Amino acid sequence: MVAKRDYYEILELEKDATEQEIKKSFRKLARKYHPDKNPDNPEAEKKFKEMQEAYAILSNPEERRKYDMFGHNRPDGSPFGPGGFQGVNISFDEIFGGGFDSIFSQFFGSSQKRNTSGSDLLYHHSVPFITAMNGSDEEIEIDVDKKCISCDGNGSSSIDGSRICPSCDGRGQIEKISMIGPFTQRSRQECPSCIGSGRIITNPCVDCNGNGRLNQRVKVKFSIQPGINSGTRLRLKGQGEAPKRNQGRNGDLFVEIDVEQHKWFERDGADLIMALPLSFTDLALGKKITIPHIDGKKLAISIPANSKPGETITISSRGLPVPMNNSVRGSVVIVLKLEMPNKFSNTMRKKLKLISKDLDSELSSIENRLEEESKRRRAN
Ligand SMILES: [Zn+2]
Numbered sequence: 285m286v287a288k289r290d291y292y293e294i295l296e297l298e299k300d301a302t303e304q305e306i307k308k309s310f311r312k313l314a315r316k317y318h319p320d321k322n323p324d325n326p327e328a329e330k331k332f333k334e335m336q337e338a339y340a341i342l343s344n345p346e347e348r349r350k351y352d353m354f355g356h357n358r359p360d361g362s363p364f365g366p367g368g369f370q371g372v373n374i375s376f377d378e379i380f381g382g383g384f385d386s387i388f389s390q391f392f393g394s395s396q397k398r399n400t401s402g403s404d405l406l407y408h409h410s411v412p413f414i415t416a417m418n419g420s421d422e423e424i425e426i427d428v429d430k431k432c433i434s435c436d437g438n439g440s441s442s443i444d445g446s447r448i449c450p451s452c453d454g455r456g457q458i459e460k461i462s463m464i465g466p467f468t469q470r471s472r473q474e475c476p477s478c479i480g481s482g483r484i485i486t487n488p489c490v491d492c493n494g495n496g497r498l499n500q501r502v503k504v505k506f507s508i509q510p511g512i513n514s515g516t517r518l519r520l521k522g523q524g525e526a527p528k529r530n531q532g533r534n535g536d537l538f539v540e541i542d543v544e545q546h547k548w549f550e551r552d553g554a555d556l557i558m559a560l561p562l563s564f565t566d567l568a569l570g571k572k573i574t575i576p577h578i579d580g581k582k583l584a585i586s587i588p589a590n591s592k593p594g595e596t597i598t599i600s601s602r603g604l605p606v607p608m609n610n611s612v613r614g615s616v617v618i619v620l621k622l623e624m625p626n627k628f629s630n631t632m633r634k635k636l637k638l639i640s641k642d643l644d645s646e647l648s649s650i651e652n653r654l655e656e657e658s659k660r661r662r663a664n
Pocket residue numbers: 432433434435436437439440489490491492493494495496497
């Protein structure tokens with residue numbers, strides 16, 4: 285049997301971590317390993333569950349104290365009961381908003397009502413680089429559990445097709461009594477018989493089997509603003525999963541935008557950076573170059589005579605629009621590079637020999653050059 289990992293180690297924490305640090309670290313890791321972000325990845329799923337367990341203990345002062353004292357071998361057995369920790373569903377929404385605390389406090393006897401709303405969903409969407417320039421209106425198709433139209437989400441095929449749930453007497457919740465060590469803990473849970481609705485469907489809707497929702501392919505439209513960065517998450521409120529049998533609200537749909545790479549530009553916010561490989565003579569004599577640009581107009585680059593490799597040319601207001609302030613644009617920054625030919629013909633070699641003496645005479649002595657170079661390098 286594999287040894288159980290240390291809770292602090294799982295959450296990447298020191299033993300004296302504060303409550304805030306515990307929460308912060310959990311949130312960071314939960315985002316990384318959330319099942320929505322790692323579909324069909326059993327390793328991430330295992331990690332997600334492992335860190336939920338660690339958080340449930342370390343975020344509870346009493347449980348943390350016991351853990352610090354006894355580690356995993358508490359004399360009163362697992363705090364989660366004989367079955368051990370089973371994992372919980374935390375939606376992305378809850379990780380963002382911090383509502384996950386209430387889910388964890390339930391383990392140890394709080395009586396908060398469980399959130400029966402539909403889950404939030406995360407969808408990845410790639411757009412070409414030009415979208416960062418112009419913005420766009422997007423339409424995607426996703427498969428999502430939506431309210432069943434046939435029964436209007438209540439799961440019953442007829443208005444009188446349900447009766448009061450006998451397990452919870454129509455309250456939708458049941459009280460669970462569990463032992464945490466020597467203590468009896470009462471907690472309320474959603475009634476599993478009626479999924480919290482308080483009513484049992486006697487005549488279930490044939491389309492959704494009484495669930496009140498159905499997996500459907502739906503079209504979702506949204507706009508991307510100019511200046512968008514990769515990794516930006518758009519929140520489409522209420523466009524996530526529908527709740528079961530109208531119990532609660534729809535989840536949200538998060539669309540994470542991935543902006544594809546440009547052929548030669550790198551991005552630094554709204555600035556665009558490119559390397560321009562030039563020949564020795566272009567750098568020495570200067571040159572005007574025109575290249576196509578993402579704003580539809582040509583980009584004219586004027587390389588001054590006597591330019592050196594590594595120097596930059598900045599063309600302002602030709603970069604990407606600044607998000608939220610699209611009338612302002614970043615710069616294009618051009619880094620000059622020296623490109624050497626792969627080979628020299630005999631004729632070229634002869635011509636180069638002719639100028640090499642003159643070139644040498646323009647430079648200082650080799651010792652001086654070495655000193656100057658090292659001074660510049662060390663100054664950086
Ligand atoms: Zn239905």
